[in-house]
Amino acid sequence: MSGCASGDGSIRPTPTYERFRRCWQHEKAQIKQELHAGSYRFSLLSRVTLENGDETDLWSARDALILKALALVLAKHLPVSRRCTHLKGNGGAKYAVREVRDHLRSNRFVLRTDVKSYYASIDHLMLLDQLAVHIKDRRVLNLVGQYLRRTSERRGSFWDYEKGISLGCPLSPLIGAFFLNALDAAAAKLRLFYIRFMDDILILARTRWQLRVAVKVVNQTLAALSLEKHPDKTFIGRIGRGFDFGSLKVLRSSTICRAAYGGWPRGAPPRVLTRWLRIWLRMFSRGNSSLA
Secondary structure (H helix, E strand, C coil), X not given: CCEEECCCCCEEECCCHHHHHHCHHHHHHHHHHHHHXXXXXXXXXXXXXCCXXXXXXXXXXXXXXXXXXXXXXXXXXXCCCCCECCCCCCCHHHHHHHHXXXXXXXXXXXXXXXXXXHHHHCCHHHHHHHHHHHCCCHHHHHHHHHHHCCEEEECCEEEECCCCCCCCCCCHXXXXXXXXXXXXXXXXXXXXXXXXXXXXXXXXXXXXXXXXHHHHHXXXXXXXXXXXXXXXXXXXXXXXXXXXXXXXXXXXXXXXXXXXCXXXXXXXXXXXXXXXXXXXXXXXXXXXXXXX
């Protein structure tokens, strides 16, 4: 628990972000001292129930600040592919969708998948071994280790995490991108179109043989990381059969529909426009039959 100096020099608890902000001068000096000495310790996470009924773990104000600082520092030292688009500066979701859209016509086959329970499945020891190659400061590795082996608490009940990374944490997007860097490197050697948004993976291929090679590479790389594809979110086959990637929906007619773009598919011939209109009219009539 963080603290704030009182008038007599004692430390009183400061569980809220507002109190942490008011006591920032004292907190800053104390945090700096602990970081340099390698004695900083993360506190227990607080487990809360959200309005929708889901449960989540919250970091203290102090710890959240340290995790954000770690994310900023480690981003300069960890290798992350430019094809991993969820990180700041790599384009984001809209860029990923545009890239897929622009490469559809030059390819015939697609592998679209994501990792089953990705955040919860990351192996701590394997991740720390990968990080140790790029981070030599033991104090930093110690902080990352604490971030991984965290404990949450609520009314006397405790939950220890021996696997996986934290949701809603400023460091987790970077760690999630870094842990699959081996997949990014292996996909780059295929010389096929490849893009990733966190654990959403997509590869386009011109031939069925190229697709088979891509599937083998993805399966082997994920297995080496003790991960697996999500069976219900994996599609392997012809682009013409249709697939989803984020907000991108490719129908069986190979027509692309995305709410952010709207309107008719650009450059499509009249026969495609007619087919596109029939499909969406049929979908609309089915979805609104109760209004008749």
